[in-house]
Amino acid sequence: MSSPRMTTENESGSGLPNIVPAPPAKFVSDPNPVSSAPAAPSMIREYLNNCDSGAMADKSFAAVMLLCACSIFAIVAFIFGILVVHSHLSLAQFGWKFFARSAWDPVSGDFGAFPFIYGTLATSLLALVMAVPLALGVAIFLTELCPQVLRAPISFLTELLAAIPSVVYGLWAVFVLVPIMRDTLGPFLYKFFGWTGLFEGANFGVGLLTASIILAIMILPIISSLTRDIMTAVPNSQREAVLALGATRWEMIRVGVLRNSRIGIVGAIMLGLGRALGETMAVTMVIGNHPEISKSLFAPGYTLASVIANEFSEATGDLYLSALIEIGLALFLVTIIVNAIARLMVWAVTRGAPARVH
Amino acid sequence: MSTQPLSNQRRPMDFQSKSMRINSAWRSAMNYLVSGLSILATIIVILPLIAILFYLVYKGASSLNLAFFTHIPAPVGELGGGMANSIVGSAIVLLLASLMGIPIGIAAGVYLAEFGRGTALANAVRFTADVLNGVPSIVMGISIYSLIVMQQKHFSALAGGVALAIMMVPTITRTTEEMLATVPHAIREAALGLGVPKWRTAVSVSLRTASPGIITGCMLAFARVAGETAPLLFTAFGNQFWSFRLDQPIAALPLQIYVYAISPYDEWHRLAWAGSLVLIVMIMVSVTLVRIFANRGVLKGGS
Amino acid sequence: MLAAGASAQNLNGAGATFPYPIYSKWFTEYSAAHSNVKINYQSIGSGGGIRQVTEGTVDFGASDGPMSDEQIAGAKVKVMHIPTVLGAVVPVYNIPGVNKELNFSGDVIADIYLGKITKWNDARIAKDNPGVSLPGNAILPVYRSDGSGTTYIFTDYLSKVSSDWTSKVGKNTSVKWPTGIGQKGNEGVAGMVRQSPYSFGYVELIYAVQNKMSYGLVKNAAGKFVKASTAGVTAAAAAAAKSMPADYRVSITNAAGAESYPISSFTWLLIPTHSTDPAKAKVLADFLGWMLDHGEAEASGLTYAPLPKPVQDMVRKSIANVK
Numbered sequence: 001m002s003s004p005r006m007t008t009e010n011e012s013g014s015g016l017p018n019i020v021p022a023p024p025a026k027f028v029s030d031p032n033p034v035s036s037a038p039a040a041p042s043m044i045r046e047y048l049n050n051c052d053s054g055a056m057a058d059k060s061f062a063a064v065m066l067l068c069a070c071s072i073f074a075i076v077a078f079i080f081g082i083l084v085v086h087s088h089l090s091l092a093q094f095g096w097k098f099f100a101r102s103a104w105d106p107v108s109g110d111f112g113a114f115p116f117i118y119g120t121l122a123t124s125l126l127a128l129v130m131a132v133p134l135a136l137g138v139a140i141f142l143t144e145l146c147p148q149v150l151r152a153p154i155s156f157l158t159e160l161l162a163a164i165p166s167v168v169y170g171l172w173a174v175f176v177l178v179p180i181m182r183d184t185l186g187p188f189l190y191k192f193f194g195w196t197g198l199f200e201g202a203n204f205g206v207g208l209l210t211a212s213i214i215l216a217i218m219i220l221p222i223i224s225s226l227t228r229d230i231m232t233a234v235p236n237s238q239r240e241a242v243l244a245l246g247a248t249r250w251e252m253i254r255v256g257v258l259r260n261s262r263i264g265i266v267g268a269i270m271l272g273l274g275r276a277l278g279e280t281m282a283v284t285m286v287i288g289n290h291p292e293i294s295k296s297l298f299a300p301g302y303t304l305a306s307v308i309a310n311e312f313s314e315a316t317g318d319l320y321l322s323a324l325i326e327i328g329l330a331l332f333l334v335t336i337i338v339n340a341i342a343r344l345m346v347w348a349v350t351r352g353a354p355a356r357v358h
Numbered sequence: 359m360s361t362q363p364l365s366n367q368r369r370p371m372d373f374q375s376k377s378m379r380i381n382s383a384w385r386s387a388m389n390y391l392v393s394g395l396s397i398l399a400t401i402i403v404i405l406p407l408i409a410i411l412f413y414l415v416y417k418g419a420s421s422l423n424l425a426f427f428t429h430i431p432a433p434v435g436e437l438g439g440g441m442a443n444s445i446v447g448s449a450i451v452l453l454l455a456s457l458m459g460i461p462i463g464i465a466a467g468v469y470l471a472e473f474g475r476g477t478a479l480a481n482a483v484r485f486t487a488d489v490l491n492g493v494p495s496i497v498m499g500i501s502i503y504s505l506i507v508m509q510q511k512h513f514s515a516l517a518g519g520v521a522l523a524i525m526m527v528p529t530i531t532r533t534t535e536e537m538l539a540t541v542p543h544a545i546r547e548a549a550l551g552l553g554v555p556k557w558r559t560a561v562s563v564s565l566r567t568a569s570p571g572i573i574t575g576c577m578l579a580f581a582r583v584a585g586e587t588a589p590l591l592f593t594a595f596g597n598q599f600w601s602f603r604l605d606q607p608i609a610a611l612p613l614q615i616y617v618y619a620i621s622p623y624d625e626w627h628r629l630a631w632a633g634s635l636v637l638i639v640m641i642m643v644s645v646t647l648v649r650i651f652a653n654r655g656v657l658k659g660g661s
Numbered sequence: 662m663l664a665a666g667a668s669a670q671n672l673n674g675a676g677a678t679f680p681y682p683i684y685s686k687w688f689t690e691y692s693a694a695h696s697n698v699k700i701n702y703q704s705i706g707s708g709g710g711i712r713q714v715t716e717g718t719v720d721f722g723a724s725d726g727p728m729s730d731e732q733i734a735g736a737k738v739k740v741m742h743i744p745t746v747l748g749a750v751v752p753v754y755n756i757p758g759v760n761k762e763l764n765f766s767g768d769v770i771a772d773i774y775l776g777k778i779t780k781w782n783d784a785r786i787a788k789d790n791p792g793v794s795l796p797g798n799a800i801l802p803v804y805r806s807d808g809s810g811t812t813y814i815f816t817d818y819l820s821k822v823s824s825d826w827t828s829k830v831g832k833n834t835s836v837k838w839p840t841g842i843g844q845k846g847n848e849g850v851a852g853m854v855r856q857s858p859y860s861f862g863y864v865e866l867i868y869a870v871q872n873k874m875s876y877g878l879v880k881n882a883a884g885k886f887v888k889a890s891t892a893g894v895t896a897a898a899a900a901a902a903k904s905m906p907a908d909y910r911v912s913i914t915n916a917a918g919a920e921s922y923p924i925s926s927f928t929w930l931l932i933p934t935h936s937t938d939p940a941k942a943k944v945l946a947d948f949l950g951w952m953l954d955h956g957e958a959e960a961s962g963l964t965y966a967p968l969p970k971p972v973q974d975m976v977r978k979s980i981a982n983v984k
Contacts, residue, residue, distance in 0.1 A: 137395055315835075
């Protein structure tokens with residue numbers, strides 16, 4: 001045994017402060033116990049006699065760990081509780097119709113969440129439409145095509161993209177993306193796709209489309225790195241089997257890889273969707289913040305998260321505040337459901353294989 | 359992504375037939391097309407990153423000066439001033455968040471990997487942690503506002519720290535669990551066989567062996583919350599002066615960048631770019647450290 | 662130098678962005694002169710000022726829309742209004758190629774925000790601006806997305822000049838805007854208008870001046886187009902200064918008089934009548950005294966109008982009630 005000091009430390013109960021600067025692992029590195037043991041057998045006996053079974057310490061340690069684990073439940077329950085309690089005014093006033101009403105009139109106290117739900121769904125889905133093909137392309141490139149040398153730098157770069165804070169994306173969008181949308185991309189889209197009716201009306205550079213583009217850039221790394229992990233989890237024997245049948249590389253990817261991991265890929269996409277639904281700062285800075293439902297992608301919109309960011313600390317009147325908290329509740333529930341489905345899907349595929357946490 | 363099946367399997371094996379040659383050409387063209395598309399996709403993804411980084415460095419570096427790191431913001435519309443108080447404020451809030459979030463996150467991970475493995479409760483905790491990971495940060499903000507700010511009757515650095523700590527917990531829990539799961543059972547059994555109590559085995563053997571991966575997880579969580587603005591809007595609130603008190607509103611870098619970014623003042627735009635550069639560098643350094651740690655880690659396959 | 666208290670005091674205030682430039686200057690100077698006092702002011706909007714001070718989460722609030730009777734009745738913390746300075750809300754625009762100052766009638770501004778006037782070369786804008794060649798581009802109206810006193814002053818004025826506005830929108834710190842895009846704070850609106858060609862917005866005068874933005878002349882009650890200035894604002898306040906109600910809640914938009922600038926207003930600090938911490942109340946009282954003695958003189962440098970003399974005397978008496 002390493003040292004009798006242990007018995008005293010036994011009593012310190014919570015092992016928490018020890019965790020990060022853990023004492024050196026004497027069991028592994030310390031050569032002394034083995035050599036000194038035969039020399040002083042009485043010391044070991046003495047130690048063993050003095051040493052209690054550790055059951056108490058074990059139990060209390062396990063209890064502390066359990067408590068911390070359960071605190072995660074507590075956090076989710078408490079968020080849900082707070083949101084329900086503080087939105088009761090609006091829940092009582094508008095009921096479920098709150099989510100189908102499109103009024104947002106602080107003067108007369110008439111509130112409805114529909115324009116925000118529309119804005120959130122429209123920007124998130126549009127972002128997915130843009131991000132998913134690109135993300136799949138990157139994942140395929142990284143797992144199947146990329147030369148070894150490039151693999152690490154490219155995945156490092158995409159991970160950096162994930163690490164850039166939302167507010168910095170917003171800053172970039174305001175000063176770079178918005179002018180591009182206004183002067184170059186917007187007129188281009190109007191000229192060539194104006195007939196679809198999606199690019200009607202005046203284009204000022206801010207609006208649903210700009211918000212979707214910045215969202216797409218933000219969720220890309222999440223989807224692509226998760227998809228890459230899922231595709232890596234496909235056993236090589238699958239690839240070899242398909243190749244052995246004379247398939248080209250693309251056929252191998254399609255039949256051997258994509259088909260095997262499609263559930264996981266859908267899960268990864270759902271996780272990206274979850275992130276897009278809750279994204280706040282960058283969207284708030286470029287979406288235009290006007291609660292209207294318009295077919296045109298140039299039109300300004302408003303999302304659930306950005307209405308909270310803009311109006312929460314400024315709302316006068318209890319009903320107004322309560323309506324905003326109910327919007328928070330809606331956002332909470334929607335993201336929880338989307339994330340739950342996504343996690344189940346990803347688990348179904350990567351179970352057993354080492355997955356990354358994001 | 360076409361789902362057209364491979365339809366050539368039942369044909370007679372005459373590789374010289376016309377249809378076979380066309381088919382072969384088509385397949386090989388498709389192969390090149392898809393390869394080309396995926397390379398193109400990668401380039402399209404890398405481009406905005408390089409554009410953003412380049413623009414940030416270009417705008418940020420030209421705006422950075424010593425005053426940025428040593429001065430507090432000047433009154434509106436006046437030249438000069440810096441973000442010294444925001445940098446320190448961010449550090450204080452993040453330190454608070456780490457002090458609360460890291461122990462709880464690691465402990466929950468230890469429970470999942472060492473004590474509750476396979477139990478229904480552990481599965482439920484794991485699932486809840488994953489779901490909590492996806493809860494929008496703005497929702498954390500309003501919850502903490504209702505819980506702490508409304509009760510204490512003032513905005514505070516503490517409230518900001520709690521909001522960020524909650525966001526750190528699930529990431530740390532899940533990484534810790536996964537890293538502990540890669541520690542071979544033989545090592546634990548060896549320790550237990552020597553009569554080491556289970557708690558001691560968990561702390562000094564399992565955690566220690568998995569520590570590089572766990573540090574990676576903590577850094578990832580840290581990098582993620584370092585740039586968060588939304589939960590701080592209603593908690594830390596911002597402050598244009600120095601403040602070191604936990605029960606007072608405190609400045610934070612992302613908050614200050616947001617306020618300055620939407621303003622009309624060129625001087626503030628300049629500071630916003632400089633602030634973004636500092637923030638990004640801070641986050642990139644931690645992400646890079648993560649890579650180094652992960653690559654030098656004992657358990658390479660784990661990360 | 663006034664001794665405000667033996668120990669260090671940190672006060673937190675929040676609210677209007679309309680007077681933020683002068684407040685941030687005052688609080689910086691006051692803190693410099695009183696090394697043990699720091700007054701942190703966050704410009705989150707007047708609605709936020711009212712909300713946070715009545716919730717008791719800040720030590721004082723600031724608003725340029727006076728609280729309504731219901732808000733006063735429902736407030737958890739009772740507050741009093743103390744006027745600080747007067748300011749003007751100006752219509753700002755960004756029209757590439759047009760350098761002339763434009764004239765706007767109240768009903769034209771209302772109809773731009775109601776979505777009835779959508780192009781810059783609309784006949785009604787052209788009628789007020791003979792000789793200016795206006796482009797045919799669409800107008801992008803920009804408004805405040807947060808609860809704002811500037812919005813209150815602006816919608817208060819529009820309600821007085823447009824019956825359509827009264828019936829469809831009304832006046833408040835936040836309203837249901839029929840068209841346009843929302844931005845946070847006077848800073849946000851000014852930033853957006855500056856960034857976007859063909860946009861139109863409303864901000865406090867100082868934001869337009871500091872950012873060298875074009876702002877228009879507005880037709881006043883006497884039918885004259887007036888450019889915003891401290892003189893115009895002071896003229897608008899002349900009548901109110903003589904008959905100021907005891908609680909200072911008074912609207913001076915669309916005031917009579919040929920020189921009056923029509924979108925003018927007082928801006929108020931919201932001070933709790935019974936502070937939980939007497940030491941903080943003492944600092945606030947001291948600050949208000951300092952403001953009357955030193956601060957008012959700095960107002961016109963930032964294009965705010967100082968309080969008229971009779972109002973200053975009234976405020977001096979009210980300070981005695983801050984405890």
